[in-house]
Amino acid sequence: MKIVRYVTSLLPSWADYRSVKRTWRGDLLAGVTVGIVALPLALAFGVSSGAGAEAGLITAIVAGLVAAVFGGSNIQVSGPTGAMVVVLGPIVAAHGVGAVAVVSVMAGVVVLVAGAAKLGRVVSYIPWPVIEGFTLGIAVIIFLQQVPAAVGSRPGPSSNAFVAAVQSFGQVSRATVVWPLAVVVLVAAIMVIAPRIHKQLPGSIIAIVLVSVGASLLGLPLAEIGALPASLPAPGLPDIDAALLQQLIAPALTVAALAAIESLLSARVAASISDTGPYDADRELVGQGLASVASGFFGGMPATGAIARTAVNLRSGGRTRLAAITHSAVLLALVYLATGVISQVPLAALSGVLMVTAFRMISLSTVRAVVGSTRSDAIVFVITAIVTVSVDLIVAVGIGIAVAAFFALRALARSGGVHREELASPSQPGDEHIALFRLDGALFFGAADRVLERVTSVHNVTVVILRMSQLQVLDATGARVITEMVHALERRGVTVLIKGIQPGHLTVATRVGVIASLRHQKHLFTTLPAAVEHARSHVARDASTPTQRVSSSDGD
Incomplete structure (x- = not known):
């Protein structure tokens, strides 16, 4: 039946001449x-x-x-x-x-x-x-x-x-x-x-x-x-x-x-x-x-x-x-x-x-x-x-x-970026050791390297929060860069938390390895306050044990 409708849609019909009675002159x-x-x-x-x-x-x-x-x-x-x-x-x-x-x-x-x-x-x-x-x-x-x-x-x-x-x-x-x-x-x-x-x-x-x-x-x-x-x-x-x-x-x-x-x-x-x-x-x-x-x-x-x-x-x-x-x-x-x-x-x-x-x-x-x-x-x-x-x-x-x-790809790449944001007030001791980055626009092969360099160059921090809710485009290259970014920071002892992966990006992020690259599955958050609270708990524990890193109950 679908084939018949398909073929019929490509052929002439009397409907083509429906208005001829009015317009023939x-x-x-x-x-x-x-x-x-x-x-x-x-x-x-x-x-x-x-x-x-x-x-x-x-x-x-x-x-x-x-x-x-x-x-x-x-x-x-x-x-x-x-x-x-x-x-x-x-x-x-x-x-x-x-x-x-x-x-x-x-x-x-x-x-x-x-x-x-x-x-x-x-x-x-x-x-x-x-x-x-x-x-x-x-x-x-x-x-x-x-x-x-x-x-x-x-x-x-x-x-x-x-x-x-x-x-x-x-x-x-x-x-x-x-x-x-x-x-x-x-x-x-x-x-x-x-x-x-x-x-x-x-x-x-x-x-x-x-x-x-x-x-x-x-x-x-x-x-x-x-x-x-x-x-x-x-x-x-x-x-x-x-x-x-x-x-x-x-x-x-x-x-x-x-x-x-x-x-x-x-x-x-x-x-x-x-x-x-x-x-x-x-x-x-x-x-x-x-x-x-x-x-x-x-x-x-x-x-x-x-x-x-x-x-x-x-x-x-x-x-x-x-x-x-x-x-x-x-x-x-x-x-x-x-x-x-x-x-x-x-x-x-x-x-x-x-x-x-x-x-x-x-x-x-x-x-x-x-x-x-x-x-x-x-x-x-x-x-x-x-x-x-x-x-x-x-x-x-x-x-x-x-x-x-x-030119379109260049403009799209320029629309994508990464911006460091201040944590929500009131500030707490140790907030200077938390870096909150907002990923904007498009993260694809044309912009990925720039974002990777910007985030991994951060110093003197214990926790990095990647805020992805504002990200409009994410391809396999962009997801791979986030994976590399997480691995690079974790190797330096920096805990990475991800907040707000959009449903449309979750499949590619999962398949490329973004989720698996996190130290623990609980490091994936849907709200920013929850991510910030978790980051502050990390900083507080590190401050209380300056000579030895203590594993938290959630496997951090």
Whole structure:
């Protein structure tokens, strides 16, 4: 029965469309709007990845539909994205265009398995500065990838986007560079001005239509998208051979990690800014995995949730999955009705669209907030962004998380400490020979040695009371240090009393040996007055027998 409920929780249900009766008009309008906005992006991302405009369209249609039906978000719109383009470029360069569909299927299976294994909540452990640094790095790479087309040259041979952009200037022709640059500037200007005239104006599609018509009428020497199929290809398994499969394992894992991270982040943001209900992270992974597999069967690219298109969906009134389904239907209609016109769109126009998109991915207010928060967060943000641009996206996330973890552990270690306290009044003779230490915060591997040194360095005392009721975190290393601390003090003839071990820490303290290290089981106390009274009795006995230590009745 549990298995049935588990499987059912990851599959579509009629509950997904419960509110369609109330929202269908807004959903249809939003779907049409998103479809129009998604068209130039799908074409541009397909071209920029090296897989071609056709692959971008197929991905937006097929993956967009599958993710909308099977995904865990009511409002998310999926398809090709800039982050995925950044990863796919080197794969196309190394293994050819045919490898894209294979990687899409392989990565989709990995994401599907991750969703079935209930790993969807893992993304919540990625720190905010890492996410923002990652986003900034992607935006920079997307912009740099458009530089060659914007100046009418071919990309340089380097796999690094910055180096390739610089290398492309060596191939620029003065006779032809003016027109593509003019197109990029015109497209950017229209995309910036259109929303200021009316928020619902699709600046990208308006810019592409105007530029394409103008270039055709004037006969400008601009490279175009080229021929596109007038229908979707028949689905089928991509060509796979064992050698290629083995070579694509690492790239597929990278693509899968990126697809999972970007999709879950996008779904989480969409849920936080809308009233369409929460998202199911595990089901979202299942949906995105199926979407990439389906896209690969049709010759498309890996897909992810797209926050830009999702935001347009929300702003346009979309509230259910019907909006994302309609978006795919609109794009499918354009494939069957307008591929001849679409094939004449200048590549420079698509570059202009992506350059503006890259700029819009960067929020200056967010950058200022991250950099101005704490120095450690600023360092994590900058390192993640730099590694994203210079090395690799997934490596950047890993390094960013590692650096953030280092700073978090350092802060946690600093929160843990040991403080010597005065005994409660009224004081009694011999109190100077009793040391009361309060352990605070976290006692784990990052702070243990400091605490050990502080307590064991105490002198001229007969009894040490360790007050542990304020200790919030205790791991095996911390418990081992307390054990060593007790042994070290007892070897010097100092009696150790422990007060207030929390129930949550008692298991690890017992198993590691803290309790066993005490001279007697009665040296474990639940209240401070009882521990202090016992300590004073020790001091009094030692004072009455200065030449010989007398064993007490409790075995001290």
